[in-house]
Amino acid sequence: MKPWPRSLLTLIGFLALFGGAAYAQVPGAPPVEFPYTGNRTAVWIVAQLHILFAAFILGAPIFVVISEWLGYRKQDPRYDRLAKEVTKVTVILYSMTALTGGLFIFVLLATYPQFTTWLINHFFMVFAVIYPLLFIGETFVLYTYFYTWDDWKGNKKARHIALGVLLNLIGTITLFVIDGPTSFMNTPVKGEGISPAEFLETATLWDKIYNYTWMPLNVHRLVGNVTFGGFIAGMIAAYMYMSTTKDEERSYYDWMGFVGNLIGVGALLFLPFMGYLLSYELCDYDASICPYMMADQLSMFFEMQGAMIGLIFLASNYYIWMSMKRIQGVEKVRMTILAPIVMVTLPVVMTKVMTDYPVPDPMSLAFLLPMLLSPVIFGRFIPITVSARTIIKVGFLMIVVGDAIWMTPHGFVPTGAKLVAELELPSDWNFLALMPAKNSAAFTLVFVTVVNYVIYNRAISQGTIVWGRIDFVSQFVLIFLAFSAIWTMGLMGAVRSLLRKYFHTYNLMPDFTAESFTPTLSYSAWWITGITVVFFSVVSFAIFVTLRASHPKDHVPEGSPVPAGAK
């Protein structure tokens, strides 16, 4: 896309944003009724779309600048090309972020005018001053970063990388700032022995921002955005790999897909724990949120989450498996037998330890750390080794086992109120439905993935990678990972919003509309899928217009001038 349409889109976004803030000051505006979807779903659609675009434009620059730095340091032009290509897509999606952001404010104001005005008034400095200034700053730095790419080379490269770091700094601050009102809606400030409404009257802006879940949400979203950016980069690589027939290009996009997946998976490993931290703080804020999430109305949303996480881990490890297959000499790679032993015993031992010493008791680490590190510490003293192929297969088995534990519910019912013996886990096995077992399952998935990457590293140090020769099905795996990660993000975003129950702001601002109930998982899945498809369509189009257009077809020699009238 040329600069002027991008600028126009950004301008429209800004106009909508500022117009929205001004419109919020108009008293008594009657709410509108969205046909078919209803108001709440309309807000959901626009908000989720905005968050998806925003997640990419905040997450992608993090690894773009790291990739650019790696390219500079290793003098490997592939990293620089990767960084530049992802930045091209980011610039297009930046405009979409502004546009959907403006639309979000308008829809919110039109549908929930009283609440929106109330929220804007509480965070007036954020919405009217800090956020717009950061957005303008980010726009300026992003466009400067992109348009100086070719000019600031060689000696000026460090300057360009510094600009990228500045871009990330502003992006991260923007994320943290907007997380203030978002987390406030879930866990508004409160004080002991005083009602939230009374406490709010005397609370400062900082009090409101620095609520229970602000920092956990910041960290969760930051890591989630990197995962998101990595998987989207993998998807870009898959699209480009499929669209080219040249060996050289396939070799490059095979490499890019691998790097995107590596970054996505690398960040993904931390996500279950970041999610756990966020849930912990939510439950700490109000213990009644916990059963609502895990045992009551939203329990089946978490079953679906377990299924998605399991599929994502299976797919990402399958991609490593296929990456290994194209390494010549991989059959020589072996590893200590302790690695598969730890893999197999980890769920049982960890469940027991975490039951006896619940998180955050440091005693659990005293047991678990030596166990997890035993392949590294004691492996060299034990002469028995196992082939890489066997270890990876054991790993796959344990991913299935881990996911089975993750997905074992206390009861196959959508709410605790409907629990009957025929649908309930036997009491002796109830530990499978408790947090220690779930933590052990998450950790097993992470441990297996880490071991697989260690094996991969050993393989590339002992063998030779043949880039461009990966099994073609791997490109579908990359697309699958991007789609599934974004779908899961939509699902968990819905959960976070639904945790407010029948409040716009939990326990403070009730939602008196008829839509303030918990929707079914099926209904939510339809909309999450629809939103993901719309997002993917826009991103696919952005990739097509930016990257396909920047790869001109083979130069066709101009024909010799032919005199007029020549036959």
Next chain:
Amino acid sequence: MGKAIFKIIIGLLVGAGLWVGTMALEFPPVFRWMFFAYAILGTVVFLVLDAPSMKPMNGAKAFGAVLVFYVILCVVYIAGASLWPQYDPEDEKGKIEKLLKAKREASEQGKADELIARVKALDEQAKALAERIKALGGDLAPPVQGTGGPGAPASTAAAGDMLKIGEDQWQLQECYNCHKLKGEGGKKRGPELDNIGSLMSMDDIKQKILDPKSWMTEGFEKEFEKGKMPDKYKDLMEDKDVVALAVWLSTFKNTSVNTPKSIKKK
């Protein structure tokens, strides 16, 4: 092909073993199917691992394949989510209506109060005008009719069945999520309450609901320290509802249940 058949046989055997094992351990059928499904998933994974390579595609063929792939993903995810037990929003709608009734009325009452205040101010102005006209010698001024207050007599809600209200509140506030009562609900997050009436008076229970830090239950010291019982009911519930809940709970005097004692802290 032979290897694939071997894997399928192994997968089915593992599935059957899990089925029989879980049946022996008295798992309900739904869990047996679940474990069998995991065995099938494992089989599929191991089949895919050694599947033959896919031939490269490009152009329209690749584009078509990607589109079909997206359609499959959408169908699988929507169908997958729809297969889980679905929560019926109708169960919640009535609850929310009851829970928010007081707040909704309060918000309408707020508007009514504002209107009354305005009417009173106008009334004062009218009286002042009448006084001025009278002072000017104009007896023709019409007698000012007091607009009065809201006019509505103070509502005297029927006492109703307090125990019924108390039980309703137990359901509405979802106390069963943490406390077991009559053998139902509770996940050991809070004490079982079947004998609470023998240990605490109605006023004590009311105090505990309104201020969870006022009483600490034996065996739940950690939960007390962490403030697990939400300190929100004084804001969410009306006083009459708290009283009704406390009255209803105080009727539970089943000494065969070991409800732990509580120690007064405030």
